[in-house]
Amino acid sequence: MVIDLMRSLHTGENNAAMELINSVTGVDEEGRSRQRILTFAAKRYASAIDRNPEDYDALYNWALVLQESADNVSPDSSSPSKDALLEEACKKYDEATHLCPTLHDAFYNWAIAISDRAKMRGRTKEAEELWKQATKNYEKAVQLNWNSPQALNNWGLALQELSAIVPAREKQTIVRTAISKFRAAIQLQFDFHRAIYNLGTVLYGLAEDTLRTGRPVNAKDVSPNELYSQSAIYIAAAHALKPNYSVYRSALRLVRSMLPLPYLKVGYMTAPPAGNPIAPHSDWKQSQFVLNHEGLLQLNKVEQKQLSQSPSGRMLGAVNIDKPAIKVDIPDIISVSACADLTLPPGAGLCIDTINGPIYLVAETWESLDGWIDAIRLVYTIFARGKSDVLAGVITG
Incomplete structure (x- = not known):
């Protein structure tokens, strides 16, 4: 009886998820072709879960399909909404990690889905809560798989976003934690130019914030000038590794004069x-x-x-x-x-x-x-x- 009830609940949830996926058309022919493949995959995972509600691999893969389908939603589409697909993906990730608490890839992709939902909400209280959830999931992903520079980098980015929303008294602690995550990512992969660049930008933001708030700098604090100089080192390094990236080139123009030229x-x-x-x-x-x-x-x-x-x-x-x-x-x-x-x-x-x-x-x-x-x-x-x-x-x- 209990098993029948569980299967009935899963069937209802599966049907709702399939309705969302079926209503995604894609923004162009390539998107439509990709969505047909995703829809076919979703049906297979739905069937697998109907047969075995504890198949965490099927749940995880279905969550990925929902997440990728969200990327196929046209920007001007109101039905289905990208957020609805991401929310459904988060539910599947939640179920999968309850069944298999060591599924680090699920925690990582779940955090990405939560982050995408947070980005849609600007600097609101709801966004703050979502960013906090994302950071917790990145933390769990790193605990389960410490050798992941990408997870550490994304964790740092989520903390950086969170620091822009929280009250001022909490901001600097979160920023310094973000710095530690970017640095840890670089230590795992020395040529990880995105983490190098992100570390430069967060240090630049910290320098700007320190100057703007006018907080007294004691002997233990790093001065704004030193923070600017540190920022310039990382941005210059990112540019050197990827000189064709226009974002790095533009940022370098802003900070190059902050280096102790002609030295790094x-x-x-x-x-x-x-x-x-x-x-x-x-x-x-x-x-x-x-x-x-x-x-x-x-x-x-x-x-x-x-x-x-x-x-x-x-x-x-x-x-x-x-x-x-x-x-x-x-x-x-x-x-x-x-x-x-x-x-x-x-x-x-x-x-x-x-x-x-x-x-x-x-x-x-x-x-x-x-x-x-x-x-x-x-x-x-x-x-x-x-x-x-x-x-x-x-x-x-």
């Missing part, structure tokens, strides 16, 4: 004395480093003074570096990573392993360490993809 990155790290990487901690000194498309260079005191005296703190021309104490050529790099080693002074340790042996440095903060690691890895990735000349054009102009 300039900053301080603590380094050992020349030729003595295992010197006592008291002998390690803070000095300035510059990174460009060719490598990482340590400046001597005269060169640091020249850099600090340049207008607006920016470089007017290449610094004359004859024999820097530390010089890392990009082609020589094997790996770059954070390092916790008792032989290093306390702080955010950095290890650059090269074909000539490891080089150890200590960044000013753990946050600045992340920036150095990302920047060096990105320059290496650009070199490995044969795009160093594009980056050189960006920073030397």
Whole structure:
């Protein structure tokens, strides 16, 4: 009796879903042809669920058909609505994940469907709730399949959208979480240009927000200028990897002047004395480093003074570096990573392993360490993809 009732309920739901799919015509001949294929697939999945209501694979695949059918809905169509198809897809994903809680692909595509529904609702309370649901599903997808840069990137995008709706007091925490997701995506796939670009845009937005709100910047905060500079690094890297993408090219025009030209990155790290990487901690000194498309260079005191005296703190021309104490050529790099080693002074340790042996440095903060690691890895990735000349054009102009 209970089984019959369950089957009756499923049949009613299946019929409603089939009615939605059958009423989608497609916007052009290609769309109509694709929709005929989707409709045929939906009938097969409906039959499979009629035979076995616990067939989570059929439920998952049917949800995909509903989601793809939503993309086939004409923009001026009122029946069926794209939202109705997406809502029905979400119900199928919900059922599938209840039957199989480890179905990470279902959580991932469910989150995409929820995100699409949220986009239709602007900056409303309903949209806020949908974005929160989407972030939870991306989180679940990543927990079940941590090796997914695309899921991490989409999670970051959903958090970015959510941050634009929530009250101001919640915004910065959500933005910083989004930054961590984009960074995690890049760490899984160094040439993932979309995540690289998205990280640049979210840092730019954070810089704008920090300036607009006029919040006092304490010693632990990253200044707006530094945030702008970080943003420019990621956008320049995305452009170097995909120079034909007009969106990246336009964004680069906006932020290029925020780079410490003719370098990609300039900053301080603590380094050992020349030729003595295992010197006592008291002998390690803070000095300035510059990174460009060719490598990482340590400046001597005269060169640091020249850099600090340049207008607006920016470089007017290449610094004359004859024999820097530390010089890392990009082609020589094997790996770059954070390092916790008792032989290093306390702080955010950095290890650059090269074909000539490891080089150890200590960044000013753990946050600045992340920036150095990302920047060096990105320059290496650009070199490995044969795009160093594009980056050189960006920073030397």
